[in-house]
Amino acid sequence: xxxxxxxxxxxxxxxxxxxxxxxxxxxxxxxxxxxxxxxxxxxxxxxxxxxxxxxxxxxxxxxxxxxxxxxxxxxxxxxxxxxxxxxxxxxxxxxxxxxxxxxxxxxxxxxxxxxxxxxxxxxxxxxxxxxxxxxxxxxxxxxxxxxxxxxxxxxxxxxxxxxxxxxxxxxxxxxxxxxxxxxxxxxxxxxxxxxxxxxxxxxxxxxxxxxxxxxxxxxxxxxxxxxxxxxxxxxxxxxxxxxxxxxxxxxxxxxxxxxxxxxxxxxxxxxxxxxxxxxxxxxxxxxxxxxx
Amino acid sequence: xxxxxxxxxxxxxxxxxxxxxxxxxxxxxxxxxxxxxxxxxxxxxxxxxxxxxxxxxxxxxxxxxxxxxxxxxxxxxxxxxxxxxxxxxxxxxxxxxxxxxxxxxxxxxxxxxxxxxxxxxxxxxxxxxxxxxxxxxxxxxxxxxxxxxxxxxxxxxxxxxxxxxxxxxxxxxxxxxxxxxxxxxxxxxxxxxxxxxxxxxxxxxxxxxxxxxxxxxxxxxxxxxxxxxxxxxxxxxxxxxxxxxxxxxxxxxxxxxxxxxxxxxxxxxxxxxxxxxxxxxxxxxxxxxxxxxx
Numbered sequence: 001x002x003x004x005x006x007x008x009x010x011x012x013x014x015x016x017x018x019x020x021x022x023x024x025x026x027x028x029x030x031x032x033x034x035x036x037x038x039x040x041x042x043x044x045x046x047x048x049x050x051x052x053x054x055x056x057x058x059x060x061x062x063x064x065x066x067x068x069x070x071x072x073x074x075x076x077x078x079x080x081x082x083x084x085x086x087x088x089x090x091x092x093x094x095x096x097x098x099x100x101x102x103x104x105x106x107x108x109x110x111x112x113x114x115x116x117x118x119x120x121x122x123x124x125x126x127x128x129x130x131x132x133x134x135x136x137x138x139x140x141x142x143x144x145x146x147x148x149x150x151x152x153x154x155x156x157x158x159x160x161x162x163x164x165x166x167x168x169x170x171x172x173x174x175x176x177x178x179x180x181x182x183x184x185x186x187x188x189x190x191x192x193x194x195x196x197x198x199x200x201x202x203x204x205x206x207x208x209x210x211x212x213x214x215x216x217x218x219x220x221x222x223x224x225x226x227x228x229x230x231x232x233x234x235x236x237x238x239x240x241x242x243x244x245x246x247x248x249x250x251x252x253x254x255x256x257x258x259x260x261x262x263x264x265x266x267x268x269x270x271x272x273x274x275x276x277x278x279x280x281x282x283x284x285x286x287x288x289x290x291x292x
Numbered sequence: 293x294x295x296x297x298x299x300x301x302x303x304x305x306x307x308x309x310x311x312x313x314x315x316x317x318x319x320x321x322x323x324x325x326x327x328x329x330x331x332x333x334x335x336x337x338x339x340x341x342x343x344x345x346x347x348x349x350x351x352x353x354x355x356x357x358x359x360x361x362x363x364x365x366x367x368x369x370x371x372x373x374x375x376x377x378x379x380x381x382x383x384x385x386x387x388x389x390x391x392x393x394x395x396x397x398x399x400x401x402x403x404x405x406x407x408x409x410x411x412x413x414x415x416x417x418x419x420x421x422x423x424x425x426x427x428x429x430x431x432x433x434x435x436x437x438x439x440x441x442x443x444x445x446x447x448x449x450x451x452x453x454x455x456x457x458x459x460x461x462x463x464x465x466x467x468x469x470x471x472x473x474x475x476x477x478x479x480x481x482x483x484x485x486x487x488x489x490x491x492x493x494x495x496x497x498x499x500x501x502x503x504x505x506x507x508x509x510x511x512x513x514x515x516x517x518x519x520x521x522x523x524x525x526x527x528x529x530x531x532x533x534x535x536x537x538x539x540x541x542x543x544x545x546x547x548x549x550x551x552x553x554x555x556x557x558x559x560x561x562x563x564x565x566x567x568x569x570x571x572x573x574x575x576x577x578x579x580x581x582x583x584x585x586x
């Protein structure tokens with residue numbers, strides 16, 4: 001049995017907030033009600049005028065830091081928040097999304113027991129409705145770097161497998177710093193995608209089937225502008241595309257090679273990595289397989 | 293902010309928890325139900341005379357319970373029957389004292405049963421599993437449920453063609469179905485009492501499923517169903533006399549599946565209905581989607 005302290009590495013969560021008072025309280029509560037013993041929660045409001053600040057003030061004694069002042073938008077707010085953070089594990093959650101109540105326990109346990117995991121996301125993707133009720137759950141594929149380079153994680157892209165859900169993604173500070181330690185404020189909506197591209201330079205994305213968080217579909221959000229997201233993501237990817245094989249015939253041949261000889265995965269493909277917990281035990285374990 | 297519900301009063305949901313010496317997990321179970329603050333909940337706890345502190349835990353929550361008692365009883369299924377005898381809700385389910393409901397379960401279930409009067413019983417196709425520490429360690433994906441699949445053992449572990457169990461923690465039903473099916477769980481089934489109930493339910497109504505996870509099964513090594521082989525064997529015995537209610541021969545099944553795929557025919561006579569519900573964000577209501585299968 002591991003000492004308790006290591007089971008709960010310090011977790012830094014940032015919420016950028018701007019005039020989403022209708023949803024903000026549920027977001028705050030989804031973070032604070034987990035009662036995670038080593039949490040650092042930072043809320044950066046961009047000078048809301050709709051009552052958001054009163055909501056934040058209600059929870060102020062449980063926040064590590066909060067501020068309400070005009071900023072240069074969501075990415076800037078997130079960067080400001082992370083600049084204040086000290087946790088070993090990091091993530092941000094937008095002011096309309098929500099975590100599952102068990103999320104931090106699972107994340108803490110996985111990161112503390114498996115050094116192979118640098119960033120983690122969920123394969124069970126939840127969608128809340130406007131009222132905050134859970135409306136559906138998708139199951140996504142595991143993720144792979146080469147698939148990412150081919151654009152298979154961009155919504156609307158032909159060949160789409162699944163996208164990486166920002167609200168369910170957590171990473172280590174080492175990875176954040178190695179990747180530059182910032183979000184690109186010049187992008188309008190696909191900044192998460194740009195961050196994933198930099199993360200993939202350093203480590204494979206690991207998945208769990210445990211649901212961790214959900215996206216609230218209320219029809220007003222930026223990322224629902226899928227066409228624009230698609231265009232931005234395509235532009236980001238342009239600098240990375242040469243890193244994998246695109247020709248479908250070549251892909252097929254390499255897939256056969258990998259399948260029959262177990263070779264070629266490391267050179268031409270990438271790792272699909274995941275963690276799972278054995279039945280009846282509390283130990284998580286790390287697994288991977290190659291794919292083209 | 294509490295999530296808003298449809299204008300009319302949500303249906304009353306009765307949950308029964310049978311409890312016996314599982315103090316280390318009981319509180320998480322009680323909280324998973326009560327913390328949802330569902331406005332029309334009737335929660336009943338039937339303890340079998342625990343001596344491990346369970347009763348003290350129940351007493352702490354007594355003011356939120358419709359009824360509770362701690363006295364020696366005739367076992368797990370007997371406790372469930374005792375509990376349902378006290379229940380008045382339109383929607384019913386039981387939750388064992390080591391399992392949990394998801395925080396959104398009652399809202400979702402209430403909403404579905406209210407929107408869709410035709411739904412008689414409901415389960416999830418994304419059953420969750422927890423470890424002893426309460427971490428969600430697995431989310432399964434069942435392709436679907438159907439009566440003929442049930443009769444062929446496809447919802448029973450260890451059988452050929454197994455696709456996934458009907459997770460008891462995540463299954464809710466209407467009182468009308470419960471009463472039509474006899475209004476009891478079989479106390480002679482120490483392990484597979486739920487499976488025997490599903491059998492009686494399937495005789496009267498199709499099982500409807502939603503994608504949304506609703507409950508979690510805690511795997512901790514001290515429970516009855518960790519005797520999974522015993523459960524499977526008991527359930528197989530329960531199922532045996534009912535297998536002739538559908539076609540079993542694999543070749544015939546395959547031929548009928550081809551017929552159905554190519555012509556769209558045969559499912560009503562030889563197969564059954566797969567019934568699913570899906571949320572429509574525009575109308576804020578749940579809708580039926582059904583298809584036939586062999």
